[in-house]
Amino acid sequence: MSELIPVNEAEQRIRASLPPFGTEQVSIDQAAGRVLRQAVCAERDQPPFDRVMMDGVAIALGDGSRRVFTVRGRQLAGMRGQSLDDPSGCIEVTTGAVLPAGCDCVVPIEQCRRDGERVELVAAWQPQPRQFIHPQGSDCREGDELLAPGMRLRAPELAVLAANGMDRVEVARVPAVAIVATGDELAEVDQRPLAEGQIRRSNDRALAAALRGRGFDDVLLTRVPDDLAATTQVLSGLLASHQVLVLSGGVSVGQRDFVPEALRSLGVEQVLHRIAQRPGKPMWFGIGPQQQMVFALPGNPVSALVCALRYLLPALEQAIGLPVGDAGKAVLASPAAGSPMLTCFIPVRVHHDDSGRVLATPVPVPTSGDFSGLPHTDGVVELPPSGTPAAAGTLVSLYRW
Ligand code: AMP
Numbered sequence: 175m176s177e178l179i180p181v182n183e184a185e186q187r188i189r190a191s192l193p194p195f196g197t198e199q200v201s202i203d204q205a206a207g208r209v210l211r212q213a214v215c216a217e218r219d220q221p222p223f224d225r226v227m228m229d230g231v232a233i234a235l236g237d238g239s240r241r242v243f244t245v246r247g248r249q250l251a252g253m254r255g256q257s258l259d260d261p262s263g264c265i266e267v268t269t270g271a272v273l274p275a276g277c278d279c280v281v282p283i284e285q286c287r288r289d290g291e292r293v294e295l296v297a298a299w300q301p302q303p304r305q306f307i308h309p310q311g312s313d314c315r316e317g318d319e320l321l322a323p324g325m326r327l328r329a330p331e332l333a334v335l336a337a338n339g340m341d342r343v344e345v346a347r348v349p350a351v352a353i354v355a356t357g358d359e360l361a362e363v364d365q366r367p368l369a370e371g372q373i374r375r376s377n378d379r380a381l382a383a384a385l386r387g388r389g390f391d392d393v394l395l396t397r398v399p400d401d402l403a404a405t406t407q408v409l410s411g412l413l414a415s416h417q418v419l420v421l422s423g424g425v426s427v428g429q430r431d432f433v434p435e436a437l438r439s440l441g442v443e444q445v446l447h448r449i450a451q452r453p454g455k456p457m458w459f460g461i462g463p464q465q466q467m468v469f470a471l472p473g474n475p476v477s478a479l480v481c482a483l484r485y486l487l488p489a490l491e492q493a494i495g496l497p498v499g500d501a502g503k504a505v506l507a508s509p510a511a512g513s514p515m516l517t518c519f520i521p522v523r524v525h526h527d528d529s530g531r532v533l534a535t536p537v538p539v540p541t542s543g544d545f546s547g548l549p550h551t552d553g554v555v556e557l558p559p560s561g562t563p564a565a566a567g568t569l570v571s572l573y574r575w
């Protein structure tokens with residue numbers, strides 16, 4: 175039997191074999207949540223003109239001693255810039271308007287007493303030079319790089335795209351993912367009654383949710399029986415149509431575990447099999463003839479999810495151009511037992527202490543087949559191999575569901 179591969183090496187081997195998924199142009203209306211694959215520079219100065227930031231009157235301040243002005247015009251938001259030629263006059267302005275030429279101060283409406291066209295400043299108000307004006311270019315200058323490749327397009331990024339005229343944008347292509355559940359014992363979610371020995375297939379739904387939660391929403395769900403010929407036939411078709419295959423089950427060394435053999439016969443090159451971890455030891459990963467990524471995860475539901483969090487999701491995120499980030503971190507709230515030879519992944523509930531530290535309370539499950547308690551957890555922590563339990567207060571890597 176092959177030697178167990180340490181967790182970090184398994185991660186490195188997967189990261190070293192990522193295929194390029196390419197890019198595509200999408201409309202700004204389809205861009206939210208996607209990963210940007212181009213730089214976006216400022217179309218022009220922002221604000222593009224000296225911008226009035228209060229409703230009120232614009233004046234030429236001079237030495238600041240004048241208290242009474244006559245309204246000479248109106249400058250509303252969206253109007254071309256007007257000008258004020260005479261310091262005894264003022265121009266009515268609204269928020270967002272171009273500052274009229276000849277003006278260098280805005281007095282808010284609340285500080286003006288208006289009588290017809292006569293405006294008098296309230297007694298206590300002393301206007302200051304350039305007050306209530308956003309200067310042209312104070313936000314950014316034309317040509318400044320505002321967005322860089324690899325940024326996830328969230329609300330602030332969408333605002334910047336729109337403000338800079340980016341109606342189309344180049345983003346990472348989202349790979350087509352096929353999720354394949356293996357096992358003769360698997361029944362459909364809606365099958366009733368269930369025969370003795372049958373269980374409903376649940377891994378595929380869980381894996382699809384994990385993928386969709388990270389923006390990988392081109393997901394197909396299917397299943398194969400424990401049969402070498404049938405497995406080979408289905409996987410052959412999926413390799414032709416999908417860039418990523420995620421299998422669950424059939425990857426151990428039992429007499430009905432046909433997945434590695436079927437994949438090898440289809441030219442999928444094994445990159446790793448069996449990792450020094452618990453749960454998730456049987457995991458297999460390989461690269462297909464057209465650089466398809468094949469993640470063959472163990473069938474036990476906790477194992478399948480742990481391997482998805484630790485290997486599948488980070489690899490796909492890196493492949494679409496997101497920066498390779500460190501895992502989240504948390505501090506153990508209570509001791510957790512690991513293993514001298516294996517990296518252990520322990521489900522945890524996460525909360526914050528009074529100083530904002532992320533605390534993880536272990537909620538161990540009895541076995542890797544027992545997943546009913548997972549809904550009350552937030553993810554898993556990673557405990558490196560150790561002969562002694564990890565003490566409360568230990569800093570650990572945290573992978574959230
Ligand atoms: P295997 O890795 O195929 O040996 O399966 C290990 C355990 O996981 C067995 O008890 C299977 O019944 C169970 N299992 C396999 N696939 C699924 C699935 N899609 N949903 C739920 N349990 C599964």
Ligand code: MG
Pocket residue numbers: 356357358400423424473
């Ligand atoms: Mg099986």
